[in-house]
């Protein structure tokens with residue numbers, strides 16, 4: 541038994557426990573990315589053996605419906621036959637050449653077909669690299685140093701972006717993590733999400749120093765916070781007014797809230813867009829791209845240096861191409877919308893029936909259940925959620941065969957592999973878990 545007794549779980553997780561005992565001696569927290577360690581819910585992580593379609597299987601033989609989806613990429617479900625076939629076939633012809641391949645152009649064309657704002661792009665290996673590089677090119681293009689980010693938005697772990705600052709007020713950036721020199725973040729300005737007035741104030745204070753705003757057009761790394769009416773539009777007009785660039789970090793929302801991401805839903809045309817997650821279909825891929833004249837700053841055409849030994853490697857490109865070809869087929873987003881609505885409506889009804897103080901937030905194929913009595917509009921209000929209650933809920937759901945992200949501040953994802961019966965089963969488990977975790 542690996543989870544603490546106060547979680548009330550009766551799952552058999554003895555093999556996970558053994559593997560975890562070894563892993564913690566080898567890797568910090570036993571993991572290679574912090575949130576996997578289950579610190580947000582207490583207890584120990586579940587070790588995964590394999591996954592297929594909507595299901596993920598742990599090393600003790602427990603099966604769960606998966607709403608984590610490797611934190612976003614697996615929108616088709618796990619081990620989708622087309623993606624598996626593409627990767628297997630590609631692997632027999634060599635793993636990586638460090639030289640151009642046609643597959644890179646193919647994936648680039650697929651991305652551009654869905655995102656007309658992207659006239660030229662560069663592939664990298666992660667979302668972190670994408671945002672870091674997009675900011676470098678924005679600074680190179682504008683000749684300015686300051687950037688604006690929003691509290692509670694996550695853009696990967698580059699030094700200059702590890703800043704959240706306090707709630708409500710726009711603040712000079714102070715690093716969140718030891719090891720990040722204050723000099724590295726002194727050009728990172730922050731504002732509260734949905735607070736366009738604070739952004740305007742920053743532009744008035746530094747009218748000629750701000751290179752770019754980087755924003756998650758739906759904030760999906762503090763739970764799920766939707767942009768309020770006019771917020772993104774105001775960011776667009778302020779950046780235009782002050783000669784700064786607007787960067788949409790669509791690592792999470794790209795191909796998730798719509799085929800063309802949040803820019804398709806809003807009609808807003810950003811200068812640069814960052815990609816990750818779904819474009820790699822579960823293999824490590826990121827990309828940044830946008831207006832041609834900006835991207836022509838990037839070496840070897842321009843002076844802004846950015847490179848990668850494994851960038852655009854054939855296996856990752858093959859997984860990305862197969863995933864995007866599948867998700868582009870007519871009717872896929874209608875199916876996702878149907879599933880997502882069925883689930884969110886069911887959960888809302890369970891929340892109402894159980895009298896739980898909670899908020900259901902949903903957009904496209906993602907959702908979040910905040911244990912909060914009040915609507916969540918920014919990081920400060922997200923943080924008012926009852927995380928202890930979430931932790932109890934999480935363990936009840938796990939026991940009920942539903943694998944949720946082990947944190948109140950992560951979004952849940954819906955895949956095409958989930959059928960209506962599975963979604964109804966999930967709603968049933970939510971209602972049960974709400975009653976038993978109260």
Ligand SMILES: *Cc1c(COP(=O)(O)O)cnc(C)c1O
Pocket residue numbers: 665666667668669671694695696697756760761789790791792816817826
């Ligand atoms: C996941 C994520 C990143 C970081 O991507 P990695 O591949 O984990 O480096 C950046 N931005 C957003 C919005 C994300 O959700």
